[in-house]
Amino acid sequence: xxxxxxxxxxxxxxxxxxxxxxxxxxxxxxxxxxxxxxxxxxxxxxxxxxxxxxxxxxxxxxxxxxxxxxxxxxxxxxxxxxxxxxxxxxxxxxxxxxxxxxxxxxxxxxxxxxxxxxxxxxxxxxxxxxxxxxxxxxxxxxxxxxxxxxxxxxxxxxxxxxxxxxxxxxxxxxxxxxxxxxxxxxxxxxxxxxxxxxxxxxxxxxxxxxxxxxxxxxxxxxxxxxxxxxxxxxxxxxxxxxxxxxxxxxxxxxxxxxxxxxxxxxxxxxxxxxxxxxxxxxxxxxxxxxxxxxxxxxxxxxxxxxxxxxxxxxxxxxxxxxxxxxxxxxxxxxxxxxxxxxxxxxxxxxxxxxxxxxxxxxxxxxxxxxxxxxxxxxxxxxxxxxxxxxxxxxxxxxxxxxxxxxxxxxxxxxxxxxxxxxxxxxxxxxxxxxxxxxxxxxxxxxxxxxxxxxxxxxxxxxxxxxxxxxxxxxxxxxxxxxxxxxxxxxxxxxxxxxxxxxxxxxxxxxxxxxxxxxxxxxxxxxxxxxxxxxxxxxxxxxxxxxxxxxxxxxx
Numbered sequence: 001x002x003x004x005x006x007x008x009x010x011x012x013x014x015x016x017x018x019x020x021x022x023x024x025x026x027x028x029x030x031x032x033x034x035x036x037x038x039x040x041x042x043x044x045x046x047x048x049x050x051x052x053x054x055x056x057x058x059x060x061x062x063x064x065x066x067x068x069x070x071x072x073x074x075x076x077x078x079x080x081x082x083x084x085x086x087x088x089x090x091x092x093x094x095x096x097x098x099x100x101x102x103x104x105x106x107x108x109x110x111x112x113x114x115x116x117x118x119x120x121x122x123x124x125x126x127x128x129x130x131x132x133x134x135x136x137x138x139x140x141x142x143x144x145x146x147x148x149x150x151x152x153x154x155x156x157x158x159x160x161x162x163x164x165x166x167x168x169x170x171x172x173x174x175x176x177x178x179x180x181x182x183x184x185x186x187x188x189x190x191x192x193x194x195x196x197x198x199x200x201x202x203x204x205x206x207x208x209x210x211x212x213x214x215x216x217x218x219x220x221x222x223x224x225x226x227x228x229x230x231x232x233x234x235x236x237x238x239x240x241x242x243x244x245x246x247x248x249x250x251x252x253x254x255x256x257x258x259x260x261x262x263x264x265x266x267x268x269x270x271x272x273x274x275x276x277x278x279x280x281x282x283x284x285x286x287x288x289x290x291x292x293x294x295x296x297x298x299x300x301x302x303x304x305x306x307x308x309x310x311x312x313x314x315x316x317x318x319x320x321x322x323x324x325x326x327x328x329x330x331x332x333x334x335x336x337x338x339x340x341x342x343x344x345x346x347x348x349x350x351x352x353x354x355x356x357x358x359x360x361x362x363x364x365x366x367x368x369x370x371x372x373x374x375x376x377x378x379x380x381x382x383x384x385x386x387x388x389x390x391x392x393x394x395x396x397x398x399x400x401x402x403x404x405x406x407x408x409x410x411x412x413x414x415x416x417x418x419x420x421x422x423x424x425x426x427x428x429x430x431x432x433x434x435x436x437x438x439x440x441x442x443x444x445x446x447x448x449x450x451x452x453x454x455x456x457x458x459x460x461x462x463x464x465x466x467x468x469x470x471x472x473x474x475x476x477x478x479x480x481x482x483x484x485x486x487x488x489x490x491x492x493x494x495x496x497x498x499x500x501x502x503x504x505x506x507x508x509x510x511x512x513x514x515x516x517x518x519x520x521x522x523x524x525x526x527x528x529x530x531x532x533x534x535x536x537x538x539x540x541x542x543x544x545x546x547x548x549x550x551x552x553x554x555x
Contacts, residue, residue, distance in 0.1 A: 011475075012474055012475070013245075013247075013272070014055070014245070014247075015055070015056065015205070015247035015272060015358055016317060016358060016474060017055075017467060017468065017474050018054075018055025018056055018358065019053060019054055019055055019353070019358070019359050019360075019361065019464050019467065020054070020055065020056050020057070020058055020105070020358060020359070020360040020361070021049055021052070021054040021056070021057050021058070021360070021361045021362075021363070022057075022058045022060065022324055022325065022360060022361070022362045022363060023042060023057055023058070023059050023060065023363055024037075024060045024325045024362075024363060024414065024415060025037045025038065025039070025042065025059065025060055025061075025062050025071070025084055026070055026071070026083075026415070026434060026435075027363070027415050027416065027417045027418060027428070027434075027435070028041060028042055028045070028363055028417075028418050028428075029041030029042060029044060029045050029418060029420070029428060030428055030429035030430075030431070030433075031044060033429060033430040033431040034083070034429075034431055035429050035431040035432045035433045035434050036083045036084075036429075036434050037084075037417070037418075037428070037429075038083065038084045038085050038089075039062060039080070039084050039085035039089040039090055039092075039093050040085055040089055042057075042059075042093060043089075043092060043093050043096050045420075046096055046097055046100055046102065047100070048446065049100075049102060050100035050101070050102060051461070052361075052366060052457070052460060052461055052464065053461055053464035053465060053468075054102055054361070054464075055101070055102065055103065056102060056103035056104070056105050056204050056205070056247065057097065057102060057103070057104055057105060058105045058107065058207045058249070058360065059104055059105065059106055059107060060072075060107050060325055061074060061106075061107045061109055062080055062081060062084040062085075062090065063075075063076060063077055063078075063079065063080065063081060063109075064076035064079040064080065064081045064082075065081050065114055065116075066114055066116050066176070067081070067083070068114070068174065068176040068177070069154075069173070069174065069176070069177060070415075071107075072107075072109050072177070072209060073109075073112070073113070073114035073115075073116075073174075073176050073177045074109055074113055074114050074117065075113070075114040075116040075117045075118075076117070076118075077113075077194045078194060078197060090201075091201060091202075094201065094202045094203065095202075098202070103203070103204025103205070103247075104202075104203050104204055105203065105204050105205045105206060105207055105247060105249070106198055106203050106205075106206050106207070107206070107207050107209055108195065108206040108207065108208045108209060108211075109209040110180060110191050110208075110209075110211075110214065111172070111179060111180065111209065111210045111211070111213045111214055112171070112172065112173060112177040112178055112179045112180055113177070113178060113180060114176060114177065115171075115175065115176050115177070115178055118131075119131040119134045119135075120134075120135060120178050123135050123169075124162050124164060124165065125164065125165075126165070127165045127167070130186065132165075133181060133184050133186075133187075134180060134181055134184060134186075134187045134190075135169050135170075135178050135179065135180060135181050136169060136170040136178075136179050136180075136181050136218060137167045137168065137169050137170075138159070138167065138168050138170075138218075139166075139167055139168075140161070140166070140167070140168060146159035146161070146168050147159055147168060148221075150172075152171060152172060152173060152174055152175075153172060153173045153174075153384070154173050154174045154384045155174075155384075155390060155391050156174070156175070156391075158170060158171060158172055159171075160175045160178075170218060172213065172223065179213075179216075180214075182214045182215065182216075182228065182232055183228070188232070188235065188236075191236075192235075192236060192239040192240050195236075195239075195240040196239075196240055199240070199244060199246065203246075204246055204247060205246040205247035205248055205249075205272070206246075206248050206249075207248075207249045207250075207251065207275075208248060208249065208250045208251060208271070209251055210251055210253070211233070211250040211251060211252060211271075212224050212225050212229060212250065212251075212252040212253065212254045212255065213226075214226075214228075214229060214232055215227060215228035215229025215230070215231070215232055216228075224253065224254035225252075225254040225255075225259060230262055230263075230268070230270065233250075233263070233270040233271065234268070234269060234270060236270075237269045237270055238269075242269070247272045247273075248271045248272045248273075249271065249272060249273050249274065249275060249319055250263055250264075250271045250273075250274045250275065251274075251275050252274045252275065252276060252277075253277050253281075255274050255275075255276040255277075255278075256276075256278070257307050257308065257310075257311045260274065260276070260308070260311050260312060260316060261311070261312075261315055261316050263316075264312075264316040264317055265315050265316050266315055266316070272317060273316070273317040273318065273319045273357070273358065274319060275319050275321065275324075276308060276319075278304045278308070279301055279304045279305060279322075280327065282297070282300055282301065282304060283295070283296060283297070288392070288397070288405070290405070291392060291397075291402065291405035291406070292401070292405055293405070293408055296334065298485075298486055298487065298489065298506050299483070299484060299485075299486055301489075302480065302483055302489055303483065305355065306478070306480040306483065306491075309355060309356055309357075309478040309480075310478070312356075312357070313356070313477065313478065317357060317358065318355065318356060318357025318358070319357060319358055319360060320352045320353065320355055320357040320358060320359040320360065321352065321359070321360040321362070322334060322348060322352055323361075323362035323365050323414065324360070324362050324414065325362070325411065325414050325415060326411050326414070327362075327411075327413075327414060328371050328408060328410070328413045328414065329364070329365075329369055329370050329371045329413050329414060330345075330348050330362075330365060331344055331345045331348065331365075331368050331369075331370055332370045332371035332408075332413070333371075333408075334348055334506070335347065335348050335545060336508050336544075336545060337368075337370040337371065340508055340544050340545045341368050341370065341444075342368060342455075342456060342529075343529050343530065343543075343544060343545040343546065344544075344545040345365075345368035345456050346456060346459045346529035346545075346547065347504050347505070347506075347529055347545045347546070347547040349361075349365070349456075349459070349460060349463055350463060350502060350504065350527065350529075350547045350549060351489050351502060351504050351547065353463050353464070353466075353467070353473075354463075354466070354473060354493065354500065354502050354549065355478060355491070355493075356474075356475075356476065356477075356478050356493065361460070362414060363418055364418055364419065366456060366457050366460045367419070367444060367445065367446055367449040367455070367456050367457055368444060368449070368456045369416075369418075369419060369438070369444060370438065370440060370444065371407060371408070371413040372407075372412065372413055372416050372436070372438040372439075373407050374403055374406050374407055374410070374412065379412070379435075379436055380406070380410075380412060384411055385406055385410050385411060385412060412435065415435060416435060416436065416437060416438045417429070417433050417435065417437050417438075418446075419437070419438065419440075419441040419444055419445040419446065420445060420446045420447065421445050421446065421447040421448075422441065422442045422443075422445055422447070422448065425437055426438075426441035426445060427445070427446075427447075459527075459529065462527060463527065466526060466527065466549075470498065470500065470526075470551060471495065471497075472493050472494065472495045472497070472498045472499070472500050472551070473493065473500065475495050476493030476494050476495045476498070476499075476500060477493065477494050477495065478491060478492075478493060479491060479492045479493070479494065481501075481503075481515060481516060482513070482515070482516070485513070487505060487506060487507045487509075487511045487513075488503065488504065488505055488506065488511060488513050488542065489502075489503075489504045489506055490502065490503045490504065490513075490515065494554070496554065497553065497554060498551055498552065498553055498554060499523075499551070499552050499553075499554055500526075500549065500550070500551045501515070501523075501536055501549070501550050501551075501552075502547065502548075502549050503515070503536060503540075503542065503547065503548050504545075504546070504547040504548075505542035505543065505544065505545055505546045505547070506545070507544065507545070508544045508545065509544060510541055510542065510543055510544065511541070511542045512539055512540070512541055512542075513539070513540055513541075513542050514538060514539040514540070515536060523536075523550045523551050523552025523553070524550060524551055524552070525548060525549070525550050526549045526550060526551050527547075527548075527549040528546070528547065528548045528549065529545070529546060529547050530543055530546050533546070533548050534548070535550075536548060536550050
């Protein structure tokens, strides 16, 4: 999709050579001063993304919604929430992005709808209404209680009683997000028709929210990767995707090495690629989950990515990411958001972008935005955080410990407003923002970073450009190096013509490191995050968070 292309890229789909960028609309840019980001605000910043080299934007939901879960609770799949603008504004976004060689990828949220959707409103009034079977209902137990003690992902019970019809409905995430009944062919037909309606408006594809939940077998207690999942995805492909030059990315928390190709293998005709989260959940506590993370283990981290590179080496495709709207800021999570913020931001990006797959940037990542420390429950806006706050405090967790967990892994970290400049509210809005701006916006902002030729934004531009200059970044075989090293992440990519080597120090200390004898490439240094990098030959001293990328012709 981006204007920068090479002859070699013609053998790959456009999305395999492109770089994706996720926009969380509420927090990106507010054009009218109401404190909420909107579509005209996005249009006003498209040149920022075009200059970066972005090929497509993954746009978090902008559909009409009561915003209980910030748009992931949709009340009308064919309209835009007034807070974001209008359908005309959306069409303008598609057109303006296309002028810059950028596609718009919508967020498809069809595991559940909002409880304000007209389907659900009708379903709650009449058990015989066709829309009643668009949702998952169960009769009460003989004592009148819910059909099971299943807990909702955002806290509280997952079954919710509607006295008007005497049944419980499933809200796997929350009461405001009733689960859709994918067993009903009439519902599926509605969804496919809606998807085609958006394709006809010119979108470039869909990111599919928690798509591995749609094939659930509720009565068997199987929710993720249920027995009906792949049948539904194949049908979806046949009804909406076949014959279109579009991209699909499935959010699949249940994806593993064993089932990866069921989603995105060439012969499966389901999805282009999946977001897998094995590296994300690796540090989750067995009891408290992400709210009490375990220490980072680089060897385990490398092993997970190496396994995914291996299983999708010749079939399927990797989606490469460390950040999104549900995750902490990557420089705070995996790097150093203090004195080595710039170096570690560049290092993390390099390690991700030069593996085989399509890299995704989350808004603000390209300037090294950081987590935001939370000290008061009134700062929280996220339905998940608020739900778990009540549960964890009731379970005896101290406020201090909970705030520490939120500051490390809470979803608010990624949702603080984009920091455009050092003016009030970081240039995000002229009004009062819906969520607090990170106080460090005076030092960390787009305007300041773009002025710096050695800034993070400039580095990202160079990194993205490498994908188009060197086909080995797209098609090269991934070879892990020094897998047991607890400080250094190193690998090489190689095709018939070239070998590219990446060596990255994941620590805040100087580390002595030597590549294995058969992996010393010499060659030209393409990219580094310090002046005067050492040649990748023999034993070298890697400075804190230093990364070096070299390329050499194969003999």
